[in-house]
Amino acid sequence: xxxVTQSPEALRLQEGESSSxxxxxxxxxxxxxxxxxxxxxxxxxxxxxxxxxxxxxEKERLKATLTKKESFLHITAPKPEDSATYLCAIxxxxxxxxxxxxxxxxxxP
Amino acid sequence: NAGVTQTPKFRIxxxxxxxxxxxxxxxxxxxxxxxxxxxxxxxxxxYYSVGAGITDxxxxxxxxxxxxxxxxxxxxxxxxAAPSQTSVYFCASSSTRREQYFGPGTRLTxx
Numbered sequence: 678x679x680x681v682t683q684s685p686e687a688l689r690l691q692e693g694e695s696s697s698x699x700x701x702x703x704x705x706x707x708x709x710x711x712x713x714x715x716x717x718x719x720x721x722x723x724x725x726x727x728x729x730x731x732x733x734x735e736k737e738r739l740k741a742t743l744t745k746k747e748s749f750l751h752i753t754a755p756k757p758e759d760s761a762t763y764l765c766a767i768x769x770x771x772x773x774x775x776x777x778x779x780x781x782x783x784x785x786p
Numbered sequence: 787n788a789g790v791t792q793t794p795k796f797r798i799x800x801x802x803x804x805x806x807x808x809x810x811x812x813x814x815x816x817x818x819x820x821x822x823x824x825x826x827x828x829x830x831x832x833y834y835s836v837g838a839g840i841t842d843x844x845x846x847x848x849x850x851x852x853x854x855x856x857x858x859x860x861x862x863x864x865x866x867a868a869p870s871q872t873s874v875y876f877c878a879s880s881s882t883r884r885e886q887y888f889g890p891g892t893r894l895t896x897x
Contacts, residue, residue, distance in 0.1 A: 709884070711885050711886075713888075718891075719890060719891070720790075720876050720878075720888035720889050720890050720891050721829075721876070721888045722888070723885045723886070723887060726884070726885050764828075764829070766829075766886075772817060772834060772836055773819075773831055773834060773844065774831075774886060776828045776829040777828060778826060778827065778828040779828065
């Protein structure tokens, strides 16, 4: 069964302290990897799509990268407003996405 | 352009009652989805639709029903509500197999 695993479950950083979140998967034919941000009490907000190994996407302080087995969401010099749960999801070649359980990120001022 | 809208935002049901969660999108997306999200469990797919008149089961369909009579609307029906259906429900839509766009969610409590 295709699976998506995110780590760590939770991460606390000081403001300005850069780090990375991980999304790993068992491969049966990846057809797209998606990163979302979810704030408490709200629906997930789309951030990035990656389709092939070596691809990178950037948005403000966030950069997503993709290898054959995993993706990283790099957060550079984060601010308190970057605090959220970050979700990874994968399309394994059909109409559906398989979601990981997320990384809860807290940025301390 | 409102995106994906869901009603109601909150609802409390008694065991055995029924209700319909409404979902509407104005992006002309063919694909629509219903998920439930429980603490620490991630998003689980309940039902999905690839176009009007076409629906299919997801990972956790028991206790739910859907219909898709128009491109815009994808209601989720709960019959005989049970405490296990207490959750936050999200509707999403997408164009083909691309990124999905989510609504704000419905928080449902069954007591």
